[in-house]
Amino acid sequence: MQNPFKPTAGATPPDLVGRAGLLDEFEYGLRQGSGAPGLLTIITGSRGIGKTVMLSAAESIAREHGWAVISRTANPGFLAKVGDDMLRLLDELGDGPPTRKITAFSAAGFGVTTQLAPERIPDWRRTGEELLRLLDSKGTGLVITIDEIHAVDRTEISQLAADVQHFIRDGLPIGLIFAGLPSAVSDLLNEGVATFLRRADRINLHEAAIGEVTSSYKELFNEGDIDVPQELINEAAEATEGYPFLIQLVGYYLWMEAERAHSKLDQAGVRSAIAAAWRRNALVVVESALSDISDKDREFLDAMAEQEGPSTAAQIGNIIKSKPSLVSKYRNRLIAAGLIESAGYGKVDFAIPGLRDYLRQ
Ligand SMILES: Nc1ncnc2c1ncn2[C@@H]1O[C@H](COP(=O)(O)OP(=O)(O)O)[C@@H](O)[C@H]1O
Ligand SMILES: [Mg+2]
Numbered sequence: 510m511q512n513p514f515k516p517t518a519g520a521t522p523p524d525l526v527g528r529a530g531l532l533d534e535f536e537y538g539l540r541q542g543s544g545a546p547g548l549l550t551i552i553t554g555s556r557g558i559g560k561t562v563m564l565s566a567a568e569s570i571a572r573e574h575g576w577a578v579i580s581r582t583a584n585p586g587f588l589a590k591v592g593d594d595m596l597r598l599l600d601e602l603g604d605g606p607p608t609r610k611i612t613a614f615s616a617a618g619f620g621v622t623t624q625l626a627p628e629r630i631p632d633w634r635r636t637g638e639e640l641l642r643l644l645d646s647k648g649t650g651l652v653i654t655i656d657e658i659h660a661v662d663r664t665e666i667s668q669l670a671a672d673v674q675h676f677i678r679d680g681l682p683i684g685l686i687f688a689g690l691p692s693a694v695s696d697l698l699n700e701g702v703a704t705f706l707r708r709a710d711r712i713n714l715h716e717a718a719i720g721e722v723t724s725s726y727k728e729l730f731n732e733g734d735i736d737v738p739q740e741l742i743n744e745a746a747e748a749t750e751g752y753p754f755l756i757q758l759v760g761y762y763l764w765m766e767a768e769r770a771h772s773k774l775d776q777a778g779v780r781s782a783i784a785a786a787w788r789r790n791a792l793v794v795v796e797s798a799l800s801d802i803s804d805k806d807r808e809f810l811d812a813m814a815e816q817e818g819p820s821t822a823a824q825i826g827n828i829i830k831s832k833p834s835l836v837s838k839y840r841n842r843l844i845a846a847g848l849i850e851s852a853g854y855g856k857v858d859f860a861i862p863g864l865r866d867y868l869r870q
Contacts, residue, residue, distance in 0.1 A: 510733045510734075512764040512765065512768075513729055513732075513760075514729075514757045514761035514764060515757055515761075516754065516757040516761045516786075517757075518557070518561065518754075519562065520562075521562055521565055522562065522753070522756070523729055524725045524728070524729065525559075525562070525566065526717040526721050526722055526725045526751075526753070526756055527715075527716075527717030527718060527721045527751070528559070528563065528566070528714075528717075531563070531712055532563070532567055533547075534546070534547035534550075535547040535548065535550055535567055535570065535686070535710070536570050538684065539570070539571060539574045539576060539650075539652075539684070540574070542650060542682050543645075543650070543677060543680045543681055543682045543683070544677055546708070546710060547710055548652075548683070548684035549673075549685055549686075549706070549708065549709040549710065550684075550685075550686045550687075550709055550711075550712060551686070551687045551688075551694055551706065551709045551710070551711050551712070552564065552688040552689075552712045552714065553688070553689060553690065553691040553694050553711065553712070553713050553714065554691065554714030555691070555850070555861060556798060556847050556861060557752065557753060557754035557794050558714045558715070558716070558752070558753055558754075559714055559753040560656070560688040561656055561688065562753070563688065563714065564580070564654045564686060564688050567652070567654065567686050568580055568652065568654060571684065575647075575648070576644070576649045576650050576651060576682075577602070577640075577649065577650070577651045577652070578652050578654070579591055579595065579598070579651065579653045579654070580653075580654045581654070581656070582655070582656045582657050582660075583655050583656065583657050583658045583659075583660055583666070583689075584660070585624065585662070585665075586615060586624060586625070586665075587655065587661065588614075588625045588665045588668055589614040589615035589629075589633075590614070591653060591669070592615070592629075592633045592636060593613050593615050595633075595636050595637055595640045595651075596613065596614070598640055598651075599636065599640050599643065602640075602643055602647075614632070614633060624665060625665070625668070634675065637672060637676060637683075638679070641676055641681035642681065645681060649682065650681075650682025650683060650684065651682065651683050651684070652683075652685075653669075653684070653685050653686070654687075654688070655669070655685075655686070655687050655688070656688050656689075657688065657689060658687045658693065659689040659690040659694070659847075660689075663700065666687075666697065666703060667703045669685075670685075670703035670706050671703075673685050674705045685709075687706075687709075690845070690846075690847040691713065691847075691850075692841075692844050692845045692847070693845060696845070716750060716751035716752050716753075717751040717752075717753065717756065718751060719746050719747055719749075719750075720746075721751075722746035722749055722751055722756055723742055723743055723746040725756070726742050726745060726746055726760060726763075727739075727742055730742070730763075730764075730767075733767070733772075734772055735764070735767045735773075735774065736772055736773045736774065737763070737767070737773075737774040737779070738774075741774060741775075741776060741779045744779060744783075745759050745760075745763055745783060748783040748787075749786075750862045752862045754790060754793075754794060755786060755787075755790055755862060758785075758787075758789050758790055759782060759786040761786070762782035762783075762785040762786050762789075763778075763779065763782040765782070766778040766781065766782045787863055787866075790862070790863050791863050791866075791867045794861055794863070795861060795863055795864050798846070798847070798861055799848075801846075802843070802846060802848070805829075805839060806839055806842060806843055806846075806848075808828075808829045809829055809840070809843060810843070810848065810859075810864070810868055811828075811868055812825045812828035812829050813825060813849070813857065813858075813859065813865070814864075814865050814868035814869050815828065818852075818858065819852035819853065819856035819857060819858040820856060820857055820858070821855055821856050822836050822837065822840065822855055822857075825840075840857060843857075848860055848861060848864065
């Protein structure tokens with residue numbers, strides 16, 4: 510049996526730990542059709558918590574119900590690409606030769622990704638309507654998923670939201686799921702560019718419970734005929750802190766160790782797998798998260814790393830010698846970047862496991 514773990518961003522894991530029931534409302538919405546609340550959903554959570562994987566899970570559910578799916582990441586120009594996907598679906602699903610004379614929406618630039626030209630927006634909406642009516646006549650609909658909405662400017666998101674709202678008002682069968690970092694999503698909703706999105710269902714992803722990690726490991730190692738004592742499974746599960754990317758990393762290195770040791774894991778093997786997983790987590794998640802922050806943000810994080818648990822603004826202000834107003838500015842910026850999160854009144858803590866240890870070294 511091959512190593513089943515998938516320690517790669519966006520890769521669907523062998524077992525979706527701790528996510529049971531989260532997409533029930535969405536699935537129910539698919540059965541209700543146009544205007545059902547679950548068809549408008551926003552998934553939030555920190556890096557590596559499993560947002561992209563949840564989008565994939567929602568897409569599979571939609572396909573199982575016969576719905577068409579368009580899946581895009583919110584890069585500049587994504588709206589035009591969604592338009593191209595709609596044209597492609599129309600050609601695949603429509604009967605008879607296409608009568609449309611619409612050229613690809615993304616063909617505007619010379620190889621450069623550009624935003625959908627304003628004069629093309631009516632075409633985009635007409636194409637969407639045509640596709641949705643066609644799907645409606647077949648008793649299904651269209652689900653659009655947009656990943657990483659924190660990375661894109663507001664114009665395209667609000668345009669998409671406006672169009673989807675229009676489709677819903679016309680009773681057309683459309684679902685829209687976004688995923689992004691929590692604070693970016695809050696900003697988006699508060700700025701009022703897409704007020705109708707406030708009605709969306711919010712799924713805020715958290716770490717899984719350690720017990721669920723333990724049972725998942727137990728089952729997977731059983732299937733692979735790998736012999737590992739219960740207390741070592743517990744130790745490995747605890748080392749993941751319930752954090753999905755670490756669940757995959759630790760599992761992956763455990764499996765690798767077991768392959769080396771004739772399907773038997775002992776304490777030394779488990780500990781070295783855990784160490785390898787944490788090194789890799791630091792490299793992938795922590796370094797990429799730290800790569801684009803300012804020196805002052807870094808000082809803020811270093812000050813936090815001096816504490817054992819959550820830090821207060823006063824503690825941080827003392828160490829980095831900044832006024833409360835500045836501290837609060839850095840704080841908001843780091844929360845928006847998904848590096849820290851608020852931890853009770855006036856306190857903040859790291860949002861990425863391993864970040865404190867990494868900064869201390
Ligand atoms: N519920 C889960 N249980 C176990 N592993 C998961 C779960 N969700 C995601 N993963 C794993 O975690 C890693 C990060 O998932 P991803 O969806 O890319 O996170 P995000 O998009 O939030 O950064 C991947 O390796 C994925 O296989
Ligand atoms: Mg992702």
